[in-house]
Amino acid sequence: MERYKLDDFEQRCIQDELPYCQAACPLKVDVRAFCGAMAQKRFDAARKILARSMPLPDIIGRICDHPCQDACILAQKGGAISIGKLERACLENSKEMGMILRLPSKKLSATVYGAGLSSLSCAIELAKKGYQVSMVFDGEIPGGRLLMFPQEVLPQEVLVTTWQNLQRMGVTRSFEKDPISYGLKEGSALYVGVDDPEWTHLVDANDVDPFTYQTSTKGFFAGGYPRSDMPSPIWESADGKRAANSIDRYFQGASLMSGREKEFSLETKLYTLLEGVPTLSPKDDPIEEAKRCIRCECRYCVRECVFLEKYKGYPKIYARQIYNNFAIVRGSHSANKMINSCSLCGLCEVLCPNDFSMADLCRFAREQMVERKIMPPSVHEFALLDMEHANSPRSSGFRSGAKTTEAVFFPGCQLAGAMPDQTERVANFLGEMFDGKMGILLGCCGAPAWWASRQDKVEEVIKSIEKTIESLGNPTLIMACSSCNEVFKNFIPKVSRVSLWQVLLERGIPEAKPAAETLALHDPCTTRHEPEWRESVRKILRILGQPYEELLFGGETTRCCGYGGLQLMADPDLAHEGVLRRLKESENDFLTYCAMCRESLSGSGKTVFHLLDILFPPSAGKVRLGYSKRQQNRELLRVKLLGPCDLPPEPWDDLPISVSDAVREKLEDRHILDSDIKQTLWEASSTGRYLISPDGTRLASSRIGNVTFWVEYREDNQSFAIINAWSHRMVMELMS
Amino acid sequence: MNKKTGLGFHGETSWRCSCGGELAPHKVAAFYLGNRFEIELPACSQCGFILVPESLAVGKMLEVEKILEDK
Structure with missing residues (x-):
């Protein structure tokens, strides 16, 4: 299986697409996992999930303007999850996370102007990456507009602690006022957060690349522009974080743009079926509210197919497993059974919004197995x-x-x-x-x-x-x-x-x-x-x-x-x-x-x-x-509709056998046909080779094609009563 | 019993061979898909008729066949 073929299959399955809330979040917070932790009252774990994507969860979690909420599809089922409220509840109920890990110190340095959320976010992200960061801001502590929030919404202590944490991470304060005339030294970069009005005049908004945040001056970055009439804390923070990523790339001499589509995109291809989801109105209690989250995913095909369900994954994972099945040089082809178990019925393709066809995938894989002579012969x-x-x-x-x-x-x-x-x-x-x-x-x-x-x-x-x-x-x-x-x-x-x-x-x-x-x-x-x-x-x-x-x-x-x-x-x-x-x-x-x-x-x-x-x-x-019985019926029908065929009957065709219902069931399961049994009995009778038990039953064996059949039977006047039968494919030879 | 595959049969068997010989444990070579194992199975001391008991055929032997098919 070629790599491009795998990619083609993998791309069709949308199960790994971001849930609607996460896609809408500029910081890509894993809201689904966050709600999951909150629903289980695991507040510390929930806080960790926020911190994975949020530069400053203690601040943003309290004032987030939650665009995720507008994207929640439960709006159609009683109301969107109150994610903003859950963030607050999480911070109020969880413990401080302690020291933030920092990569080993690098010599490269960045100066961050402004006291607003974008500047704070940029500074902490650069500090985490090990860069020497100095901040330029007015006042005692950074915060800018954040200091205006009512105490009950964003306590000032949080901002004090944030500044202390930043300092602990090596962030220093600088009083250099004019970044442009100061010029950029080799191995340094600067960021201006225009969400702090103090510094807006330093940058021309039209001179800033909306994706990389770099101005026309290399190494000079800016962000924190308002996107509507209302300030958006989550966007300010995202600007700072994204600019920090750009600065990191700038320092490393890498492309500022390539491979960042997922970071920038607010779209998702996920499809979540709402059929069967109960309509429930939002709850006041944050735990109960978190429980309303349905953890959006697709798995539509998986839910409706016993085969897709059995292997506990979803088509994208199966495509990868099938690819690996062909990539191995030694060891077991562990996906063989899966590949051969698809009914090729095409239901998944009809259900899938992206037309993923497990039938196409498995049919293709089977063709490859036959071609490479690795198809298990018995299947x-x-x-x-x-x-x-x-x-x-x-x-x-x-x-x-x-x-x-x-x-x-x-x-x-x-x-x-x-x-x-x-x-x-x-x-x-x-x-x-x-x-x-x-x-x-x-x-x-x-x-x-x-x-x-x-x-x-x-x-x-x-x-x-x-x-x-x-x-x-x-x-x-x-x-x-x-x-x-x-x-x-x-x-x-x-x-x-x-x-x-x-x-x-x-x-x-x-x-x-x-x-x-x-x-x-x-x-x-x-x-x-x-x-x-x-x-x-x-x-x-x-x-x-x-x-x-x-x-x-x-x-x-x-x-x-x-x-x-x-x-x-x-x-x-x-x-x-x-x-x-x-x-x-x-x-x-x-x-x-x-x-x-x-x-x-x-x-x-x-x-x-x-x-x-x-x-x-x-x-x-x-x-x-x-x-x-079906084989016998086909032969009889042939005679009735078209007359007898030219072939002479097999010598064992007329051997009379009797099979009880219980034995019949076993024969069916074991794929042993009456013709196999008759041929085995006939051979035993012809050669006189069989085994006998003390009570008179006999055991005959015959190799027919790739299978050795064993038939246990009792012979009476009229017929052979079949007691048991089994088979195997291995061939035995007596060693001298 | 083959140590690698666990194949083989040591149980008592009451079967006798139609040639009159008794069944006794014998060394037997088992072949499948180019693989060869040496195992022990009841076989007739006179004519060499080898017995593959049901429990072995539908149990361990089937399992080994499937493992070899997936190799």
């Missing part, structure tokens, strides 16, 4: 083998229409596997509608290979499909599955496609009895950018009189069922968590129009209908079938 192998099965002559094939081929029905491998009878009935129904002008194409579209970033395999599948379509005279494909649609849209966009639902709307809907109860409508994630698909389904439901409920996260913001992107293969627990979260969104049973969604969402406490379950009601119940 996608099972799904890819299932795809191979769906595209083997036993499950796939095509036929043209009896007369011509205007259209071709492409049910997709999941519908064919999960709902073979209904697929057959749809094929027959459409066949009649098209009056001998519709062909059929069975097989997998290549989605699993695309999700696994196996470009070679996608191309192989797509080329074969393209060739078939061409040989049929480029008819329109009638698509039942939106995932297949997404694949074709991406790889063979020129091929004409139409959704099964659109065709039914146009040609006629079968007579059907809707379910009596209201069903929660789950849009498949691959219809996110297919409004016509979604609308066709809704039209059918309305025509049928099927009551349905729109989910809050439906349509363009629908969620994935956990199968997308092969999430289920990389992290089955996460996929299951996503299913449970989805099902919790409604009290009702669910309705979808993707066979894989129905399969994934089923079996977790709710009945999940496919639209075809309503249009072509099944004879049996709507249950989860599992991998083996």
